Amino acid sequence: MLKEVKYLKMPRRRKDIINGTVSSVGRGYPHLQNRSIVMKEKPQQRNAANARERARMRVLSRAFCRLKTTLPWVPADTKLSKLDTLRLATTYIGHLRAVLVEGGVGRTSPVSSHPVVSMSWPFMFNKSGNELKNSSSDSGSDSPRSSIDQFNLHDCLTEEHQTPSQRQLSDLHSNSQDEISLMDSNYQIYQQQKGINYSNISSGLNYCGNFAELQ
DNA sequence: TAGGCCATCTGGTCCT
């Protein structure tokens, strides 16, 4: 999130309009380098189109941001690229589908349904600290750049990597609770630890109704 | 310093 704020404040390339022409130097028009072009559009029209494009891309970025915060287990200030967000959302959907089709953890464990890959669902815990991590608590300097740096649930459920709260979750897991309930419980513990209130799995499933808000 | 990620600008294309 901090990164996104920085980007908003970051100075971007400015338009070089000299005597009604546009310098193409430094922009994406190598075929127009070292010469000026006469604008087909009036500057006012071009500026308006640019503004619309910026607004459109902001909507797209907000949609990515909302998608990221909709994913349970992903703190809102986690640094995820757009590509990572799409990958996580995709694997999360696949995970939910597997849970629905196969009927919960009693018949399909996270281990079997989720091969240990760097960008798989669920993921949550940071490898370095072996504990639940919120990048807002580390001043943003040492937060993982992306989920690539993080464990998935399978990693978390192995004894050697467990914090007390994770062992508690492991107990829940061994009791063959429904997987969604397990993850909800895990997430509630995380919320209690951090004093925050992110959406849980169940509410995450409601994100479809939020697309209208993206505008 | 290289590579990744992002915002921005721009012209082309499609749609209303």
Place this chain on the structure above:
DNA sequence: AGGACCAGATGGCCTA
């Protein structure tokens, strides 16, 4: 005609 959408290109920032 005007707006939405898209892809290519570029520079800035950040991290390993």
